[in-house]
Amino acid sequence: MNKVVNQRAWIFVLPVVLLVAFNAIIPLMTVVNFSVQETFGDNVFSWAGLTWFEQVLHSERFHAALLRQLMFTAIILVIEIPLGLVIALNMPRKGPWVSVCLVLMALPLLIPWNVVGAMWNIFALPDIGLLGRGLNWIGFEYNYTRQPFAAWFTMVLMDVWHWTSLVVLLCYAGLMSIPDAYYQAAKVDGARRWAVFRHIQLPKLKYVLTIAILLRFMDSFMIYTEAIVLTGGGPGNATTFLSIDLQKIALGQFDLGPAGAMSIVYFLIILLLSWLFYTLMMRSEEK
Amino acid sequence: MEGTSLLSWMAWTWPTAGFFIFVFVCLVAMVAWERLAPGGSPRRGVLGLDTTRGDRLFISLLGSAFIFLIWLGVMGAPLWGGLGISIVFWFAVFRWV
Numbered sequence: 001m002n003k004v005v006n007q008r009a010w011i012f013v014l015p016v017v018l019l020v021a022f023n024a025i026i027p028l029m030t031v032v033n034f035s036v037q038e039t040f041g042d043n044v045f046s047w048a049g050l051t052w053f054e055q056v057l058h059s060e061r062f063h064a065a066l067l068r069q070l071m072f073t074a075i076i077l078v079i080e081i082p083l084g085l086v087i088a089l090n091m092p093r094k095g096p097w098v099s100v101c102l103v104l105m106a107l108p109l110l111i112p113w114n115v116v117g118a119m120w121n122i123f124a125l126p127d128i129g130l131l132g133r134g135l136n137w138i139g140f141e142y143n144y145t146r147q148p149f150a151a152w153f154t155m156v157l158m159d160v161w162h163w164t165s166l167v168v169l170l171c172y173a174g175l176m177s178i179p180d181a182y183y184q185a186a187k188v189d190g191a192r193r194w195a196v197f198r199h200i201q202l203p204k205l206k207y208v209l210t211i212a213i214l215l216r217f218m219d220s221f222m223i224y225t226e227a228i229v230l231t232g233g234g235p236g237n238a239t240t241f242l243s244i245d246l247q248k249i250a251l252g253q254f255d256l257g258p259a260g261a262m263s264i265v266y267f268l269i270i271l272l273l274s275w276l277f278y279t280l281m282m283r284s285e286e287k
Numbered sequence: 288m289e290g291t292s293l294l295s296w297m298a299w300t301w302p303t304a305g306f307f308i309f310v311f312v313c314l315v316a317m318v319a320w321e322r323l324a325p326g327g328s329p330r331r332g333v334l335g336l337d338t339t340r341g342d343r344l345f346i347s348l349l350g351s352a353f354i355f356l357i358w359l360g361v362m363g364a365p366l367w368g369g370l371g372i373s374i375v376f377w378f379a380v381f382r383w384v
Binding site: 026029030032033034036037039043045047049050053054057058265268271272275279283 | 295296297298299300302303306307335336345349352353356359360363364366
């Protein structure tokens, strides 16, 4: 059978290819180049080989930041995905409250990331912030600028507030796309609420949940703006995640070589974990 | 590699240029291979994954990157041992995954 090949499609794809080349591939190539060289500025580089990679792989500072990052992402996924799903399941499907709920859910997503960080910074201050002052008033000794646990608590709370809505909206869209016929059939069979969720809603939401988990994983693994505005990586290094550590090395210390090597290791970890998530979820879908 | 002024900000070196040329040649070779002998539908390998040739190339490249990193972290430079394991890994992925 002769296959008709339409080469015109390439013309339509070309703008995206160019865009990705300029904002992703060329910067990535540059980072690879930096990672094997040493520079003291003025665009003068000298060959350093694999020195920076060895340094990063043996760096306790990098291991600690990676561990913090993994812990943060795990906490975020464990909270936001079930919470988002539960909220979406309980949102109205018809009537005037639909618009109200959707707008309320969309609001946190519309706020710029640095503004979210600044808002929570003030909101959680122990002397003037509503949250900080309130917690201290009811008897908790809370000061996120001095206590690592309080800093983590605030960071997680801020992220949950900011990003659970995304999971809610994705799940809600997925739920709305399930035809009524499925629910009617379940009703005829006398299915209980849990059975409807387990055998109708959850399977139909698998693709949406895959996307939600991937998006939340990648975003939380790369969190930077909110965290740097809220805690600046402190107290001490308690909330210094990989991206903050990378920024300190690249722009604070201007060590472009080690920062390049760290970026590549960071990128490879994200790529591997994203691929694993995607593959495992698609595999369970096939089963 | 000095390069032209347009590219000097990218701080190119011959080894890194060689690496990207290798990746580019891999992609071109995959296109040529598909043209000459179409790979057909995805196949199910030992990992239970449905993979096309492109997927296997991705797995090979990503796996090799981690093999080199682990080798460097555990054994240090040079990377000849890591290269040997990567070649075996590529063969295994294209043959059985």
